[in-house]
Amino acid sequence: xxxxxxxxxxxxxxxxxxxxxxxxxxxxxxxxxxxxxxxxxxxxxxxxxxxxxxxxxxxxxxxxxxxxxxxxxxxxxxxxxxxxxxxxxx
Numbered sequence: 667x668x669x670x671x672x673x674x675x676x677x678x679x680x681x682x683x684x685x686x687x688x689x690x691x692x693x694x695x696x697x698x699x700x701x702x703x704x705x706x707x708x709x710x711x712x713x714x715x716x717x718x719x720x721x722x723x724x725x726x727x728x729x730x731x732x733x734x735x736x737x738x739x740x741x742x743x744x745x746x747x748x749x750x751x752x753x754x755x756x
Contacts (some may be wrong), residue, residue, distance in 0.1 A: 672751065676711045688715070692722050702726070 670678070680688070692698040704710075705719035 673682075676713055678712060678714070680712070680714050685718065688718060689722075692719070699726070 671681075692702050702719050702723050704725050705715055708716070710716050710719070
């Protein structure tokens with residue numbers, strides 16, 4: 667008897683192709699975010715899939731925060747340059 671078949675369903679590891687497929691699935695706009703939330707907050711019995719979805723969700727949050735910070739910094743620099751150009755012409 668195979669060791670894999672004796673592992674309960676909620677503890678079965680995800681295969682390499684499973685991770686690859688879930689990465690592609692989670693990358694789909696809107697649908698992926700919904701599925702990440704479903705899998706992260708208990709939509710799957712598999713603990714490994716739940717943890718993978720949570721880690722992907724954390725990376726999305728970190729990327730969103732960095733994007734907003736970069737946008738704010740770039741937006742501030744552009745605004746300062748615009749004000750300088752207005753005051754230089756006066």
